[in-house]
Amino acid sequence: MIRILLAEDMHMVRGALVALLSLQHDFKVVAEIERGDEVLPTALLTAPDVAIIDLDLPGMDGLTAATRLHERMPACKTLILTSLGQPGTLRRALASQVNGYLLKDAPPDHLAHAVRKVAAGQRVIDPELALAAWDGAESPLTSRETEVLKLTAEGAEAGEIAASLHLSTGTVRNYLTAIVSKLNARNRVDAVRIARDSGWLVT
Numbered sequence: 030m031i032r033i034l035l036a037e038d039m040h041m042v043r044g045a046l047v048a049l050l051s052l053q054h055d056f057k058v059v060a061e062i063e064r065g066d067e068v069l070p071t072a073l074l075t076a077p078d079v080a081i082i083d084l085d086l087p088g089m090d091g092l093t094a095a096t097r098l099h100e101r102m103p104a105c106k107t108l109i110l111t112s113l114g115q116p117g118t119l120r121r122a123l124a125s126q127v128n129g130y131l132l133k134d135a136p137p138d139h140l141a142h143a144v145r146k147v148a149a150g151q152r153v154i155d156p157e158l159a160l161a162a163w164d165g166a167e168s169p170l171t172s173r174e175t176e177v178l179k180l181t182a183e184g185a186e187a188g189e190i191a192a193s194l195h196l197s198t199g200t201v202r203n204y205l206t207a208i209v210s211k212l213n214a215r216n217r218v219d220a221v222r223i224a225r226d227s228g229w230l231v232t
Contacts, residue, residue, distance in 0.1 A: 030057050031148045034077035036094065037110070038063040038086050042133070046081070046110075046140075053141050065089030069097050077105055079148050084111035096125045106147040110140075121228070129153035168229035169211045177204045179230055182221040 033056055037043040043061055050056045059075040062068065065086035072080060080098055084091040095107040108129035109122055122130045128147040131140065132155050143153040170178065173194075180190045187205065191198045205217055214220035224230035 031055055031079060031144060032057050032059045032075070032077045033144065034058075034060045034062070034068070034072055034075060034080040034105075036062050036065065036068050036080065036082045036086060036091070038083060049137050049140065050144070053144075056141075056144065063087070065091060065094040068094040069101060072098055072102055072105055079106045079108060079144055081108045081110055081144070084109055092122055092125050092127070095122075095127045099126050106150070108143055108147050108153070131155050168224070168227070170208060170224070170229065174204055174208050174211075175224075175230065177201060178208050178220060178224055181205065181217055182225070182230060 033050060035043060035046055035050070035058055037046060040063075043063065047058050047061055050058050059077055060071045062071050063086070065082075066088035068080060068082060068089070080095070082091040082095050086094065091109055091111075095109060098105055098107060106128040108131060109127050110131055110133050112133045128150075129143050129152065131143050131153065135155060146153045168175065176194060177190055180193060185193065187198050187201045190196070191201045194201070196204075205220075208214075209217060209220050212220045212223045214223055221230065
């Protein structure tokens with residue numbers, strides 16, 4: 030029996046996934062949650078074999094939750110479900126050592142197959158996503174520039190970002206100018222949109 034934790038914030042989607050998974054004779058859904066910051070504490074309580082995690086969750090994004098879960102419970106495999114197929118996001122998923130990455134609109138039998146494969150220690154990547162990741166452009170932003178842009182996307186002003194990252198306000202403004210230039214964006218808002226659409230920014 031494969032014990033499954035499901036993290037999905039949309040109630041109807043979560044209910045449909047639980048119903049779908051429950052049809053499999055060798056699956057048991059031991060927990061269903063709606064927030065990313067609930068993944069690790071719930072997993073520690075329920076000891077799942079596989080955690081199916083939506084990429085875009087409140088409280089903490091799915092990749093961060095999967096990374097923390099891998100650090101604390103490496104025996105628990107992680108399968109990211111997403112409606113977003115950006116190649117940059119897939120590359121980050123692979124770097125964070127998730128075991129599977131599947132689009133939400135994949136056929137139902139693909140999900141069951143993916144769960145069994147990751148439970149067996151194999152990696153499962155949607156083939157179309159894998160091709161897109163191979164062809165997709167790498168982010169031109171440095172890790173610090175990505176940090177600055179992520180905080181900008183969350184609504185922080187230059188002064189708040191400076192305090193958070195222990196930088197001067199002038200340095201943060203310089204980073205923002207460089208980000209807008211590198212992404213050929215019109216302004217900061219446009220830079221956030223471009224980075225998100227390219228899968229370089231998960232907020």
